[in-house]
Amino acid sequence: MAISGAGVAASAAGGLAGVLASGRAPAYAQAATIHWLRWNDFVPASDQLLRREIAQECQRALGIRLNIETINANDIQARITSAVQSGSGPDIVCVLNNWAQLYGQSTANVDDVAEAIGAAQGGFYETSRTVAHDGQRWVGVPWSIVGLQIAYRKSWFAEVGYERFPQTWEEYRDAGRKLKAKGRPIGQTLGHTFGDAPAFAYPYLWSWGGKEVEADGRTVVLNTPQTVESVRFMTAFWREAHDEGGLAWDDSNNNRAFLSGSICATLNGASIYVEALRRPQAYQTERGTPMKDDIGHAPLPRGPGGQFSYHVPFTNILMRYSRQQEAAKRFLAWIGSREVFDKWFVSQKGFSVGPTRIWEQHPLWNEDPVMLPYRTAAQTGRFAGYAGPSNRKAAEVLTKYILTDMYAKAVQGMAPEQAVREAHEELVRIYGAA
Template identity: 30%
Template sequence: MDEEGTRRPGRRGAMALGAGLLLGGTPAARAIATADVPPPRYTPESGARLRVLRPARFIEPDEAIFNANTRRFTARTGIEVRVDYVNWDDMPVQVAVAYNTGQGADVIIGFGADPHLYAEKVTELTDLAEYLGAKYGGWYDLAQVYGRKHRSNAWLGLPMGGTTGPVVYRTSWVREAGFDAIPGDLGRFLELCRVLKRIGHPCGFALSHAPGDAPGYANWLLWSHGASLVDEEGKVTLDSPATARALDYAKAMQDTMVPGTMSWNGASNNRAFVAGEIGLTQNGVSIYYSAKTSKDPAQNAVAADTEHAEMPRGVAPKAPETALTLNAMVPRHTRVPQAAKEYLRFMMEAEQYDPWLSGCLGYWSQPLKAYAESAVWSSDPKLAVYRDAMDTPFYEGFRGPISAATGAVAENWIVVDMFARVATGQQSPADSMRDAQRAARRWYKA
């Protein structure tokens, strides 16, 4: 896959490339409002070279613009940078190897809770985070949850963006099912999915070990029924009447789905949707992007018939969705921490960040509030639901503190597997709930 980008000599060129990659034309560049805040003074180490480890892209501009921005950093500083892209499924292992061996990448861009798993092995980024927050209108709540140590002002990670999972659906098929829009009521949503299956356009949601997709669906099931992994103090609360209701609902939803969802990977629902095998799923912007930018007129027609909406709220006060968050870390084992911090600062500044945000069509929605005014969000009304992905009270490990236990529960698929066992008929809701409660407790007591 193409990794090439175009070097951009200045802000105007940077803005133009990002805008040029947008769907449906090139919106006028919009200046990002910033405060006049002096940046931290980093002094890159003599002869510094950087190795960056990050997840692979789902849409081409993510990687192309990231690489182009990296080359601009090298042109400005003389610091050579190598970026290694890793499949999402392999990221937890790669991150663990780097920290447990004390060698490898100088900048690790992992996922949400990763800095908290390795809190004693990361370099504090408080000065950089406070500067960026002061300059760009402050950090969204989700960024603060994942970036800062619990009940502390110390930043362990630097959130770079988050991808959320609203409903992605075929407008004509939902109308054929008798619905003008996606209902916010859980009972009506289930009825919609039942009718879609009856008319040959079933839904599809992953309860496999598909990164991003499966946790997003499982957490939605929990939160929309008022359940959570833990309470505010970190006590495991999976064994509850609310979780039981969520498990019953998951079983009913599974009966409406296309066959095979239990073996889906991270790209399976994308492929099923664009192939017309399903009429509704939960996903980031990648499905719409790939169909819209395809050279196949049939795929363009799919994009024209595609729309996005919040997942039904159920009893939740806001859309019960979180954002799978890219979270940058500087390991303590690096010999070039000053160069690593300067690289992250450079990548988050408007000259670089806004073209990346725009080119990704908001696939990685902004963690800093000033970027909510980026031209990308007015370039296509179908993107609007992604704009506030990180403005949410929900997160992995909701309602408790982010800790190593939070990440361990996620990496061991405890919540996802709890739902999968019930959805497939392997266990009753009561038994699966108790098993998940015990499994989560082991990590929270460790």
């Protein structure tokens, strides 16, 4: 792709703002190689796009050679820890959840990049800002948000009296009990896995009126009657309605179980539906029709405390040890520009939304009504650490799966009161630390 004269002029005149406006970097950018570590995307076409088209365009537009490495998302934190300790490794790491807060002291300053992207695109969602800004500076540049909804088999729920997806936990439990009796349980992980487990446990807790800490971000208030009741309900709900093997699942097991017809519903990104669309002949219902036509999407049900959601944000962190910091910042500004990010966004087919609100208006959302629940999902999300900030301590709680384990211990036989008490004590140790 040739660099237009206007694009070079705008870039040279406006620095990073010019890059964002033109989708081009200055023609005088020095050659460099950037190592970008990412997860193995649940939409394989997006990884292919980055490696083929985007990497080539990056070299043409920026003079930067892009080395993209993808690994299992559950292995990313170990790689970062090793890289920080050794002082070498990937220049940029695309991290999930609020992991960026854990590594803030090891990340380079990207304030100018993040502020320019936010200003050019109507501002970031609160979730993206919360996980990527520590209150004083940007510890990373927001990349995207994977919306979480319940994917479910419409015809199966209709068979047990739910033409509309259950609106409350009591209704969901009733539907799940009836479907499990037919060999079609709900599939939900309570394992140590990055997305589906915390994205269920946190909003489930909030929907019963429970929370980790007060707004001061210091006072731990997990051990309440509301939290205990949420755990007590979950133990019966799990036994009556769930595939109990879900305790050991990661974020891919439920995809496979759903597409094989083994479960009736699961909390997930849109990857199940996207895969069913991609291979309609491979994924069929028991009637021999494409499964894609029997998949619906709905938010998590509401509880006594309301209805809430948790969507998984992604943030690109630039490591302080990197010897290519200026080139990396040019790259982050370029790939975050509307022109370039648009190509990746389209390849996601709605699985990920942008970190800014402008992507809600993208024509992609007009193509498939089944995907519409994901379009504005990020507007409603809370994040780990509520009602306090989603800071380093909240990230530690999340990374240690303390809330997920609270429910997992109870469904395996621990008394609800004890499970809550142990989780509360772990939070006190973390939030009470200096």
